[in-house]
Amino acid sequence: MAVPPQARTVSDVGEAGTIAAIRAAAPSALNGDDAAVLAAAAPNARQVCTTDILVEGQHFSLDWSTPGEVGTKAVTQNFADIQAMGARPTAVLMSLAVPGETPVDVVRGIARGIGTAASPWAAELVGGDVVRSTQLIISLTALGVLAGPDPALTIDGAAPGHTVIASGPLGHSAAGLALLRHFGRRDRVPDDEILQRLVQWHCAPTLTVGRGSVARATGASSMTDNSDGLIRDVTTLAERSGVIIDLDSAAIEPDADLRHAAEVLDVDPWTWVLGGGEDHTLIGTTAFQPSAGYRTIGRALRVPDTDPNVDDGVEQHVLVDGAVPAVTTGWSSL
Amino acid sequence: MAVPPQARTVSDVGEAGTIAAIRAAAPSALNGDDAAVLAAAAPNARQVCTTDILVEGQHFSLDWSTPGEVGTKAVTQNFADIQAMGARPTAVLMSLAVPGETPVDVVRGIARGIGTAASPWAAELVGGDVVRSTQLIISLTALGVLAGPDPALTIDGAAPGHTVIASGPLGHSAAGLALLRHFGRRDRVPDDEILQRLVQWHCAPTLTVGRGSVARATGASSMTDNSDGLIRDVTTLAERSGVIIDLDSAAIEPDADLRHAAEVLDVDPWTWVLGGGEDHTLIGTTAFQPSAGYRTIGRALRVPDTDPNVDDGVEQHVLVDGAVPAVTTGWSSL
Numbered sequence: 001m002a003v004p005p006q007a008r009t010v011s012d013v014g015e016a017g018t019i020a021a022i023r024a025a026a027p028s029a030l031n032g033d034d035a036a037v038l039a040a041a042a043p044n045a046r047q048v049c050t051t052d053i054l055v056e057g058q059h060f061s062l063d064w065s066t067p068g069e070v071g072t073k074a075v076t077q078n079f080a081d082i083q084a085m086g087a088r089p090t091a092v093l094m095s096l097a098v099p100g101e102t103p104v105d106v107v108r109g110i111a112r113g114i115g116t117a118a119s120p121w122a123a124e125l126v127g128g129d130v131v132r133s134t135q136l137i138i139s140l141t142a143l144g145v146l147a148g149p150d151p152a153l154t155i156d157g158a159a160p161g162h163t164v165i166a167s168g169p170l171g172h173s174a175a176g177l178a179l180l181r182h183f184g185r186r187d188r189v190p191d192d193e194i195l196q197r198l199v200q201w202h203c204a205p206t207l208t209v210g211r212g213s214v215a216r217a218t219g220a221s222s223m224t225d226n227s228d229g230l231i232r233d234v235t236t237l238a239e240r241s242g243v244i245i246d247l248d249s250a251a252i253e254p255d256a257d258l259r260h261a262a263e264v265l266d267v268d269p270w271t272w273v274l275g276g277g278e279d280h281t282l283i284g285t286t287a288f289q290p291s292a293g294y295r296t297i298g299r300a301l302r303v304p305d306t307d308p309n310v311d312d313g314v315e316q317h318v319l320v321d322g323a324v325p326a327v328t329t330g331w332s333s334l
Numbered sequence: 335m336a337v338p339p340q341a342r343t344v345s346d347v348g349e350a351g352t353i354a355a356i357r358a359a360a361p362s363a364l365n366g367d368d369a370a371v372l373a374a375a376a377p378n379a380r381q382v383c384t385t386d387i388l389v390e391g392q393h394f395s396l397d398w399s400t401p402g403e404v405g406t407k408a409v410t411q412n413f414a415d416i417q418a419m420g421a422r423p424t425a426v427l428m429s430l431a432v433p434g435e436t437p438v439d440v441v442r443g444i445a446r447g448i449g450t451a452a453s454p455w456a457a458e459l460v461g462g463d464v465v466r467s468t469q470l471i472i473s474l475t476a477l478g479v480l481a482g483p484d485p486a487l488t489i490d491g492a493a494p495g496h497t498v499i500a501s502g503p504l505g506h507s508a509a510g511l512a513l514l515r516h517f518g519r520r521d522r523v524p525d526d527e528i529l530q531r532l533v534q535w536h537c538a539p540t541l542t543v544g545r546g547s548v549a550r551a552t553g554a555s556s557m558t559d560n561s562d563g564l565i566r567d568v569t570t571l572a573e574r575s576g577v578i579i580d581l582d583s584a585a586i587e588p589d590a591d592l593r594h595a596a597e598v599l600d601v602d603p604w605t606w607v608l609g610g611g612e613d614h615t616l617i618g619t620t621a622f623q624p625s626a627g628y629r630t631i632g633r634a635l636r637v638p639d640t641d642p643n644v645d646d647g648v649e650q651h652v653l654v655d656g657a658v659p660a661v662t663t664g665w666s667s668l
Contacts (some may be wrong), residue, residue, distance in 0.1 A: 034415035034558055035384035035478070037486045050369035051475055053429035081368040095387040095473040129387045129473075139429040139463075139473035142387055152371045178411070178519050224368055234607045304570070 001112060010098035010107060016059020016132050024262045025108045028114030036126035038091055038143065048152065052083040056136040067106045069204035070138065071113020075109035075207045078142035079121065080225035080280035083207065086153035086216025087144035090124045091126045094119055094140055097133035110138065119139040120209050153212055157222035158241035158285040164298035165290040167211050170230055170252055171211050171269065175261045176202025182265055194260045204278050211293055212282055218291040223284030229330025230278040231318050238317035247298035274327035342414050343593050344441060345434035352441055352464050358531025359442045360449030362458035366591040370460035372425055372477065380476040382486065388412045390470040401440045403538035404472065405447020410539045411477035413455065414559035414614035415425025419479035420487030420550025425460045428474055431467035432532065444472065447592035454543050492575035492619040498632035499624040500617045501545050501581035504564055504586055505603065508610020509595045516599055526595045530657060539614050545627055546616055552625040557618030562611040565652050571652035580653045581632035
C-alpha cells in the first residue's frame with residue numbers, strides 16, 4: 001500500500017518538496033526569489049523589523065499544540081513587537097530547522113498557521129529557509145511599516161505623570177500552561193469553557209489588529225508587550241525611560257477566568273499575573289486618556305533623588321500599590 | 335580561583351548577559367527596542383529581505399571555523415541574496431539557538447564576525463533573539479534597500495541570446511571542505527598558501543561590496559548566487575526564466591588553485607566546480623557587455639519546441655558546451 005501523502009516526512013519529500021508544501025500552505029507572490037521585495041507603502045515610510053525564535057519543548061510542544069497554533073503563536077509574538085513600535089506588520093520570513101522524521105504535515109500546518117494569523121494584517125509569508133536539525137526550531141522575522149513622519153513608539157518614552165495603559169489579558173498564557181502541566185495532556189484538561197479558553201490562549205494567543213498603531217496615533221509615549229512577564233517587561237520599560245512605575249492592584253487583579261483556574265489548581269493566580277509572560281498584551285504609557293481598547297493599570301512616577309554614584313540607585317523600578325511586588329521574576333530564555 | 339570571563343558559558347551569564355555580549359561585539363544604536371526602525375533611504379525605496387539558517391555540523395563546524403568566520407559566512411550567504419536582487423544590504427537580525435554550555439566567547443565571536451562582515455556595507459546588526467537548544471543554530475535575516483524606480487534583479491529575467499555572467503570563484507568552497515574532510519583538522523591541512531586560501535574561503539567566503547548593485551545599474555536581466563552548486567542554481571535560474579543555459583567549459587574550468595588542491599587530494603576538480611555550492615558567487619545574465627568585475631561563462635538559448643502537455647518538455651535546462659554536464663546534483667538542506 002502506498003504511504004498516504006499526509007504521512008510523509010520532510011526526509012521523504014526533501015528540500016524542494018518541503019518548500020513547495022510551505023508555499024502552498026501560505027502562498028505569496030512575493031516569495032520565490034533570492035529575497036523578497038516589499039513595496040514602499042508611502043514616501044518616507046520607515047521599515048521596522050524584529051525576530052523571535054521558538055524551540056520545541058521550550059516555547060511550544062506539539063503534544064499540546066497543533067502546528068497551526070504554533071504558527072499563530074509565532075506570528076503573535078513577532079507582530080506584538082512590531083505593534084509595540086506603533087508600526088503595521090507587512091511581511092514574515094520563516095527559518096525552519098526540522099528533524100528529518102518530521103511529517104511534512106507539521107511543516108504545512110505551521111506555515112498555514114502563519115499565513116492565517118498574518119492575513120488579517122494584510123501581511124504575507126514572503127520567504128524563508130528550511131534545514132535539518134535535531135530539534136524543531138522556528139525562527140520568524142517580522143517586518144512592518146511605520147507610516148508618516150512621527151517617531152516610533154519606543155520603550156523609553158515614559159515620563160513621570162504618564163498613565164500606564166494595557167490592552168489584553170495578563171497571566172492567561174501562564175494559567176493555560178499551568179493547566180496543561182497539571183493535567184499532563186490537553187485532552188485531559190476538563191471540558192470547561194474557561195479552562196479551555198486559557199489553554200487555547202497559551203497555545204495560540206492573538207492580537208487585536210491595529211491596537212498598537214492606534215496608540216501611536218493617539219499620542220502614547222512608550223510601549224512594549226508582555227512577553228517575559230508583567231513585572232519584568234514593565235521593569236525594562238521603566239528602567240529605559242528612567243521612571244518608577246506604580247501599578248494599581250485593583251486594575252491588574254486576577255480576573256474571573258484566572259480565579260476559576262486558580263481554584264481548580266489550588267494556586268495563587270497573582271503569580272500568573274505578575275510573573276507570567278507570553279500574553280503579548282500591549283503595555284505602554286500616555287500623557288492623555290487611554291485610547292480605545294486600553295485600560296489604565298498604573299502611573300509613572302519620578303525616580304527619587306539618590307546617590308549619583310550608584311547608577312540611578314533604584315533597586316526596584318516597578319511597584320504595586322507603592323510596594324515591592326510579591327513576584328519580580330519572569331521568563332528567561334537561557 | 336575565579337573562572338576567567340572568557341570561560342563562562344551562556345548558562346552562567348544568562349539571557350541578559352548573553353545579549354549584552356552580543357550588543358557589545360556588534361554595536362548598533364538601532365538595537366534595543368521591541369523592533370528596529372530603519373530609515374527610508376530615499377522616497378519610494380523598496381525594502382528587500384531574506385533569511386538563512388545555519389546548523390552546526392551541517393553548515394559549519396566550530397572544530398574547523400572560528401566563531402568570527404561563522405558570522406562572516408552567515409553574512410555573506412544572506413548579503414549575496416540581497417545583492418542578487420540588485421539591492422544594498424542595510425541591516426541584519428540574528429536569532430541564535432545555543433546549548434547552555436556554549437562559551438559566551440563563541441556567541442561574542444559570532445556577533446563580532448557579523449558586525450565586521452556587515453560593516454563595509456554600512457549595514458548593522460539591529461536586533462535578534464537568543465534561546466537555548468541542543469544544537470548551535472544561527473538564523474540570520476538580512477534587509478536591504480532597492481533604490482530608485484527600476485525593477486529588482488530577479489531570477490526569471492534571462493532571455494535567449496543573453497550572456498551568462500559570473501563574479502567570484504566557482505568550487506573553491508567545496509575544495510576547502512574537501513581539504514578539511516581529508517585532513518580531519520584545520521591545523522593538519524598542509525601549510526601551503528593555496529590550500530590555506532581554499533580552506534579560508536570555505537570557512538568565511540566574502541563578497542565584493544556593491545557587485546550586485548552594479549549589475550542591476552548596468553542592465554543585467556537576471557541574477558542569483560551560487561549557494562547550492564553551479565548546475566543546480568543555474569538550473570533554477572534557467573527554469574524560472576524559461577531558457578536553456580549553455581555554459582562554456584573553457585570559462586568555468588578549474589583554475590590553478592582548484593587544480594593544485596585536486597592533485598593533492600587526487601580527485602576530479604570539476605566535481606567542485608559543477609556541484610559545489612557556498613561560494614556565493616553572483617551569477618546572472620545580461621543583454622549587454624558584462625559590467626566591471628564580471629566574466630562571461632555562457633549564454634542563454636531558446637527552449638526547443640516540444641510537446642506542450644509535458645511541462646516545457648525539457649529534462650535538462652543547463653548544458654556545458656551543448657551537452658549534459660557530468661554533475662547535475664548539488665547541496666540539499668534536507
